[in-house]
Amino acid sequence: MSELALSIDIGSTWTKGILVDIRDQRVLHREGTPTTVDNLVTGFNRVYEALQKKIPGNRAGSHKPELFVSSSAKGGLTIAAIGLVPDLTLKAAKMAAASAGGKVIASFAYKLTPADIAKLETLKSDIILLSGGTDGGDESYVLHNAKQLAASQVQSYILYAGNQAVREEVLDILGRAGKEAGGTANILPDLDSVQVDGARKSIGEIFLERIIEGRGLSTVRDICSAMPRPTPAAVYDLVALLEKKDEGLLVLDMGGATTDVYTVSDPYSEQSNRVFRGLPETRLKRTVEGDLGLRVSAAFVAETGAAYIQRILDDEGLRAFHAWVERIRATTGLLPATEEEQQFDDMLATVCVAESIARHGGTLTPSFTPEGLVWVQQGKDLGRVHRIIGSGGRLAQARSINIIRLALETYFTDEKEPKRGSWPQVQRLLPHFNEITYERDRDYIIPLAANLTLAYPEAATALVQQSLEREYIHD
Amino acid sequence: MPNLDKRPYTIVLGVIGFDCHSVGNKILDAYFTERGFKVINLGVMVSQDEYISAAIESAADAILVSSLYGHGEIDCDGLRGRCIERGIGDIILWVGGNLVVGKKDFSEVEAKFKAMGFDRVFPPDTDLDKAVQELIEDIEKRRQKKAEENR
Numbered sequence: 001m002s003e004l005a006l007s008i009d010i011g012s013t014w015t016k017g018i019l020v021d022i023r024d025q026r027v028l029h030r031e032g033t034p035t036t037v038d039n040l041v042t043g044f045n046r047v048y049e050a051l052q053k054k055i056p057g058n059r060a061g062s063h064k065p066e067l068f069v070s071s072s073a074k075g076g077l078t079i080a081a082i083g084l085v086p087d088l089t090l091k092a093a094k095m096a097a098a099s100a101g102g103k104v105i106a107s108f109a110y111k112l113t114p115a116d117i118a119k120l121e122t123l124k125s126d127i128i129l130l131s132g133g134t135d136g137g138d139e140s141y142v143l144h145n146a147k148q149l150a151a152s153q154v155q156s157y158i159l160y161a162g163n164q165a166v167r168e169e170v171l172d173i174l175g176r177a178g179k180e181a182g183g184t185a186n187i188l189p190d191l192d193s194v195q196v197d198g199a200r201k202s203i204g205e206i207f208l209e210r211i212i213e214g215r216g217l218s219t220v221r222d223i224c225s226a227m228p229r230p231t232p233a234a235v236y237d238l239v240a241l242l243e244k245k246d247e248g249l250l251v252l253d254m255g256g257a258t259t260d261v262y263t264v265s266d267p268y269s270e271q272s273n274r275v276f277r278g279l280p281e282t283r284l285k286r287t288v289e290g291d292l293g294l295r296v297s298a299a300f301v302a303e304t305g306a307a308y309i310q311r312i313l314d315d316e317g318l319r320a321f322h323a324w325v326e327r328i329r330a331t332t333g334l335l336p337a338t339e340e341e342q343q344f345d346d347m348l349a350t351v352c353v354a355e356s357i358a359r360h361g362g363t364l365t366p367s368f369t370p371e372g373l374v375w376v377q378q379g380k381d382l383g384r385v386h387r388i389i390g391s392g393g394r395l396a397q398a399r400s401i402n403i404i405r406l407a408l409e410t411y412f413t414d415e416k417e418p419k420r421g422s423w424p425q426v427q428r429l430l431p432h433f434n435e436i437t438y439e440r441d442r443d444y445i446i447p448l449a450a451n452l453t454l455a456y457p458e459a460a461t462a463l464v465q466q467s468l469e470r471e472y473i474h475d
Numbered sequence: 476m477p478n479l480d481k482r483p484y485t486i487v488l489g490v491i492g493f494d495c496h497s498v499g500n501k502i503l504d505a506y507f508t509e510r511g512f513k514v515i516n517l518g519v520m521v522s523q524d525e526y527i528s529a530a531i532e533s534a535a536d537a538i539l540v541s542s543l544y545g546h547g548e549i550d551c552d553g554l555r556g557r558c559i560e561r562g563i564g565d566i567i568l569w570v571g572g573n574l575v576v577g578k579k580d581f582s583e584v585e586a587k588f589k590a591m592g593f594d595r596v597f598p599p600d601t602d603l604d605k606a607v608q609e610l611i612e613d614i615e616k617r618r619q620k621k622a623e624e625n626r
Contacts, residue, residue, distance in 0.1 A: 084531060084532055085528040085531055085532055087528060088528055088529070088532045089532060132532075133532055133533075133534065134532050134533045134534075136482055136483070136485070136513075136533075136534070137485075137532050137533040137534040137535075138531055138532055138533070138534040139534070188532070190515070190533070191515050191529055191532060191533060192515075275495065275518070275519060275520050277520065277525070367493055367520070368493070369493040369494070369495055369520075369544075370493070370494075370544050370545070370546075371495055374493070374495060374520070376520065
């Protein structure tokens with residue numbers, strides 16, 4: 001075992017790296033530079049060389065440090081998902097894409113229309129995830145869709161993860177049309193189980209072979225000790241290890257364009273008058289909200305959270321707030337300079353946190369039956385989450401505790417307290433505010449530690465523990 | 476009867492509407508599974524579209540609807556139409572249970588549900604052995620018809 005390791009993450013705005021002593025489970029040095037979008041390798045080399053220089057003299061002669069790299073630069077890994085029924089295979093396809101570290105930029109159900117094909121041709125996603133039919137189930141839709149893709153100008157890699165009975169036939173149709181395509185296990189082999197593992201593995205391989213190449217990172221790949229990965233795929237594996245004692249963990253990663261939510265928790269609560277509907281939920285789950293972020297997506301965030309923001313600000317405050325949103329949208333590198341701007345940024349962050357957690361979780365809908373009131377659960381119950389970790393630039397700061405507090409305690413207040421005597425309303429299955437402990441990832445170590453997860457799981461989790469700062473959410 | 480199509484007989488089971496009676500549903504699941512059927516059991520409180528979605532993805536041969544709480548008539552009406560709309564108009568539809576409230580002659584109930592588009596209608600006391608035989612016959616007939624259409 002090499003004693004030293006380098007971990008570098010090429011993010012959309014920053015390229016960061018650490019030099020780690022694996023045996024002592026310690027960060028020896030840290031480097032960062034703005035990501036060089038025109039040529040990612042320039043920024044990478046800057047960090048790589050700076051870290052090399054920090055290798056202690058007495059150890060430079062021994063083993064060369066291992067190198068682990070992840071990337072989410074240039075829009076990350078974009079995926080267009082195709083399924084059959086929206087609530088079944090299409091939903092499973094989106095879950096699989098998210099778990100593999102992808103960002104779903106479009107989704108299509110039933111038969112692909114000429115307009116759908118035109119959209120796929122313009123979007124140019126890295127991967128098209130084609131699914132439909134349980135194993136031994138429907139064949140006609142995937143065959144139809146494969147023929148439409150074959151006849152199109154689409155150049156994305158097509159990964160088939162549908163009914164295995166026609167896998168060869170689908171790949172044959174695509175192959176004869178000169179499309180780059182491959183097959184993997186069905187994401188929904190039967191209606192009782194979503195199986196994301198096969199698709200995750202294949203998407204990781206495609207990322208390595210095609211996307212690393214396409215982003216000009218093949219020289220980086222050649223010096224790596226393990227295959228470079230999409231950043232969220234690495235984080236997904238790390239988060240799975242961070243949960244202990246069935247406590248129920250939720251990890252937030254909020255950036256300028258997107259907010260990622262990972263949970264490791266029991267998806268159901270045992271309650272006698274509850275029934276569950278829809279696709280089964282998984283214990284380990286990732287969702288990525290492409291429209292919730294602090295900079296690029298700020299205008300949309302302000303619109304989404306309008307009701308909340310209007311509750312807090314008066315007319316004058318609102319005008320100043322919207323002016324700030326306009327400014328950060330135009331200049332995404334802008335940081336708050338005044339206390340007021342800081343407050344506006346915190347409000348945007350609160351909207352991102354609250355909305356992304358709410359979308360990650362499910363709902364309870366009241367239903368009156370001859371046997372009384374029954375609650376119908378759809379989606380994951382986050383009531384089993386008892387620990388939250390905040391990561392990403394804004395959540396690394398000490399004041400992030402207020403963001404979490406507001407998001408969980410007051411953001412949805414209007415909905416929480418129904419008027420006395422009114423009918424039960426639809427409820428969101430959010431974490432119970434009173435039962436939560438909160439930690440922030442002070443050094444924003446999670447993406448960098450995540451790189452080490454597969455090779456050195458103990459060191460990876462130890463580095464995260466060292467960076468976590470407990471903040472007291474309750475007075 | 477020989478199974479011409481190699482796929483197992485696939486059926487979608489569930490209790491329709493706001494009905495939470497789960498015991499009979501579990502018995503049907505166990506019984507049909509034991510007799511070699513591939514059973515997709517949606518459990519209780521199943522909506523019309525959930526049956527149809529499950530049947531589309533799994534290319535099911537039949538949908539077996541249960542209703543125990545007396546509101547079957549309201550819940551089941553329009554199911555055939557939705558099947559046609561969503562592309563599986565020829566699927567076998569069965570319904571059974573305590574389909575209506577009060578004591579009514581079963582032949583009346585049967586006529587009513589057949590008019591809604593159900594292929595067979597069953598009272599609460601049904602011989603499951605016989606039902607299995609009938610289901611296999613219905614499925615074989617439908618598969619042969621489909622095969623002829625494809626020729």
